[in-house]
Amino acid sequence: AQSVSQHNHHVILSEAASLELGCNYSYGGTVNLFWYVQYPGQHLQLLLKYFSGDPLVKGIKGFEAEFIKSKFSFNLRKPSVQWSDTAEYFCAVNPRDGYSTLTFGKGTMLLVSP
């Protein structure tokens, strides 16, 4: 079975700082990869996804993620965070040879101070 590991449970940054959230997955086959964001009191929203092709994917709100197959990683980045980026971020995988269900990491809570 697949699993997802997010390295940091809590991250605190000042506005304009750069962000990198780590995500590693464990699965023997090919996967689709996702980052979801959950703003306080809101539902999960898709930030970006990787299915195939260019391993550097760009999402909404200036976020991007890079898939490194050799490292089983899909780290999320943003060059300059804003206070409004305060949220919980979830990495998720979906094996291509299985069902379409998602396996999520435990999440990283990002707090951006103004």
Added chain:
Amino acid sequence: DSGVTQTPKHLITATGQRVTLRCSPRSGDLSVYWYQQSLDQGLQFLIQYYNGEERAKGNILERFSAQQFPDLHSELNLSSLELGDSALYFCASSVVSGVGNEQFFGPGTRLTVL
């Protein structure tokens, strides 16, 4: 707003009781997924339905069951509730059931078992 609706928003009940959570998928989506989010377990996939039929099962307890009706709305039934069932229950929907299809999440139902 993702287009996925869930009712009720909050539910407080006692141990041993039974509750029903309801989900209406986005218009046109045939697939419905249920997830449980708790502090200790994180976000876990429970069960998926596609066009009225069960498609995949995750970490769903035997005390829990679900169904999808002809109008495509879904209900998650939780019985013999225990304190540990307190969690946020999310429903998600996607157009089809294939791997990689983007899932759109509802706002969740917060269940508190006292």
